[in-house]
Structures are given as structure tokens and as C-alpha cells.
Amino acid sequence: MDAHSLQFLKQLLDSPGPSSYETIPSRVWRSEAKTFAERVDPDISGNSFATLNGDARPRVMLAGHIDEIGVMITYVDDDGFLSFDTIGGWDHQVFVGQRVQLLGKDGVVPGVIGKKAIHLMEKDAREKVSKAEDLWIDIGASNKTEAAARVRVGDSGVLASTVMDFPNGRLVSRSLDNRVGSFVVLEALRLLAKDRGSARVTAAVMTRGEIGYSGGGARSGVRADEADVAIVVDVTHATDYPGVDKRKHGDYKLGGGPVLSRGASMNPLLVDLLVSAAEAEKIPYTLEAAPRGTNTDADNVFNAFKGVATALVSVPLRYMHSPNEMVMLEDLDRTARLLAAVARRITGSTDLIPR
Numbered sequence: 187m188d189a190h191s192l193q194f195l196k197q198l199l200d201s202p203g204p205s206s207y208e209t210i211p212s213r214v215w216r217s218e219a220k221t222f223a224e225r226v227d228p229d230i231s232g233n234s235f236a237t238l239n240g241d242a243r244p245r246v247m248l249a250g251h252i253d254e255i256g257v258m259i260t261y262v263d264d265d266g267f268l269s270f271d272t273i274g275g276w277d278h279q280v281f282v283g284q285r286v287q288l289l290g291k292d293g294v295v296p297g298v299i300g301k302k303a304i305h306l307m308e309k310d311a312r313e314k315v316s317k318a319e320d321l322w323i324d325i326g327a328s329n330k331t332e333a334a335a336r337v338r339v340g341d342s343g344v345l346a347s348t349v350m351d352f353p354n355g356r357l358v359s360r361s362l363d364n365r366v367g368s369f370v371v372l373e374a375l376r377l378l379a380k381d382r383g384s385a386r387v388t389a390a391v392m393t394r395g396e397i398g399y400s401g402g403g404a405r406s407g408v409r410a411d412e413a414d415v416a417i418v419v420d421v422t423h424a425t426d427y428p429g430v431d432k433r434k435h436g437d438y439k440l441g442g443g444p445v446l447s448r449g450a451s452m453n454p455l456l457v458d459l460l461v462s463a464a465e466a467e468k469i470p471y472t473l474e475a476a477p478r479g480t481n482t483d484a485d486n487v488f489n490a491f492k493g494v495a496t497a498l499v500s501v502p503l504r505y506m507h508s509p510n511e512m513v514m515l516e517d518l519d520r521t522a523r524l525l526a527a528v529a530r531r532i533t534g535s536t537d538l539i540p541r
């Protein structure tokens with residue numbers, strides 16, 4: 187990965203953007219996209235699109251969700267302490283002892299998550315996991331009026347954890363799920379800008395992927411883009427750390443290359459096209475089984491219109507939904523190369539109807 191792309195990735199990762207509040211990372215993404223895409227547009231759901239070969243067919247969409255899990259302020263008490271709820275799927279054990287960045291109306295407001303000190307707890311309470319509802323956020327306000335001048339009910343926030351380089355080409359950040367998907371789709375478009383195929387290709391970043399049970403941004407985004415083919419890029423669990431049962435969760439490693447899903451939401455011919463492109467380009471990959479659903483935007487795009495030929499390509503990631511998610515940079519490069527390679531192989535005569 188070159189220095190420019192790495193810097194763009196780090197800027198994306200450190201931009202706070204919990205589900206439904208993705209404007210900050212989306213602006214970063216669009217401004218980078220404008221340096222080489224023909225068109226860059228946002229839509230009413232907050233999704234963003236960067237396009238090459240605008241008038242060509244078929245229309246291939248490479249899509250990643252740009253939001254991350256977060257917290258939301260639900261109540262401000264008389265002493266200025268903030269109650270909060272979760273955005274997305276949290277392990278509540280993570281909250282204790284964390285610092286947060288709240289997206290207040292006049293900018294970022296730092297806070298700390300409060301909990302009664304261990305010395306003041308009864309014996310039983312020491313053993314228990316604290317839920318978000320038992321905790322609070324302290325922004326250093328001395329009363330409700332002072333707190334209300336900085337934050338409002340409905341303001342969101344993220345943990346105050348910034349990106350960090352780790353040895354062996356690894357990167358740690360709180361928002362790798364799924365800023366890496368947003369990054370990879372644009373890097374694939376950057377490769378395509380230098381060496382195009384004949385299809386129209388859109389790199390798209392969707393909002394609300396972590397709360398996608400209602401369709402997220404993807405359900406309307408695929409329609410806004412009028413995609414014929416969609417390749418969704420998300421993260422999946424690397425299972426290369428202690429205590430994971432590979433018989434149950436499969437064998438996925440950091441550095442193992444992109445993970446290609448088979449099954450639910452997938453067009454089998456598009457998956458085969460990804461497999462043959464990976465083999466031709468000598469990109470290592472693994473397969474992942476999706477017998478029922480994927481819990482990704484793929485579930486929200488494959489049945490749009492009369493059906494969209496859909497695939498899901500995932501980056502292996504450790505410690506999902508923690509302040510210290512970890513990926514390997516090489517996997518991001520390989521995933522971008524694979525997407526560009528497959529997009530070049532899709533032409534007007536590509537038949538993806540399973541017959």
C-alpha cells in the first residue's frame with residue numbers, strides 16, 4: 187500500500203461516524219473520490235457514490251458500509267451526567283473505563299464512561315458485567331444546563347481510540363468494521379481509473395450497515411445506483427486467535443486474503459467469477475459458508491428490483507466490535523485488486539443467470 191492510500195485509510199478510520207451519523211467519514215471519502223472518479227454524488231440516505239464509465243452497461247456496484255458502532259445520549263440528569271444507549275451490536279464489557287468522543291452540535295465533546303469504583307462496590311457487584319444502562323458518560327459538566335450547552339439527547343459518539351500501526355503490516359483501530367470496506371471499494375476504483383474495463387463501475391459507501399435490519403442505507407442505495415451487479419465488501423471474523431472452534435466458525439487468518447461467501451444472498455456465477463479472477467491474479471482467498479443470511483448489506487441488495495447479482499467479499503479481522511479491531515494491510519490491497527480484476531471481467535456479454 188502506498189503512503190497516500192495509507193494516509194487516506196487512517197483519516198477514514200479516525201473520522202467518527204456511528205450509524206445514522208456518517209457525514210464526517212463520508213466527506214473524507216468523497217473528497218478523495220473526486221481526485222479520480224468521473225462523478226461523485228451523495229444521496230438522500232447519506233450514501234455516497236463514485237463512478238467510472240457512467241454511460242456503460244452493465245452497472246457494477248462495489249459497496250461497503252461506512253458507519254461504525256457507537257453510543258447515543260438518551261438523557262441528561264440534573265448533575266450533568268449523560269445516560270447512553272448502544273448503536274449496533276456491543277459487548278457491554280467493553281464500555282467500562284473507556285473515553286468517548288461525542289459528536290456535539292459545535293464539534294467533538296470528550297467524555298469518560300463512569301462506573302462506581304471497585305472499592306465502593308458490594309462483593310456481588312464486583313463479579314457482574316456492567317450494562318450500558320448501569321453506566322454513564324461524564325463530560326466534566328457541573329450541572330444539566332452546562333451539559334446541555336455542549337450535547338443534546340440524540341447526539342452520538344464513539345470510543346476515543348485512534349488508529350495504530352502494529353508489527354507485521356497490521357493495523358489496529360476501532361472503526362475497521364467497516365471503514366476498510368469503504369476504503370477497499372475506492373481503492374479498487376482507483377485501480378480501475380488507470381486500467382478500465384467496459385462496464386460502468388460505482389464505488390459506493392452505504393450508511394447504517396450496523397443497524398441494517400431495517401435495510402440500512404443499502405436498500406435504497408442499490409436503487410439509487412440502479413446496479414445490475416453488486417459486490418459488497420465487509421469484514422469477517424479471523425479465527426486465528428486462542429479459543430475459537432474452527433469446526434464451528436471456519437479457518438480464517440489475518441493475511442489469508444479476501445474471504446468469498448457462498449450461499450445466502452449470493453449469485454453463484456458471480457462467486458465463481460471472483461474465484462477464477464483470484465486464481466488468475468494469484469490472489470490467495472478463502473471461502474466462507476452462508477447457509478442462511480450474512481448479516482451484511484448483501485442481504486439488503488440482492489433482492490432489489492427484479493434481483494441484483496450479488497457477492498460478498500470480506501476482509502479477515504480480529505476483535506470485531508472492540509476499540510482494537512485488527513487487520514492486515516496486505517489483505518486490503520489484495521481485496522481491492524480482486525474487485526478491480528473482477529470488474530474488468532464483467533462485460534455486456536457476461537451472463538449471470540443461473541441456468
Ligand SMILES: [Zn+2]
Pocket residue numbers: 363364396507
Ligand atoms: Zn459490524
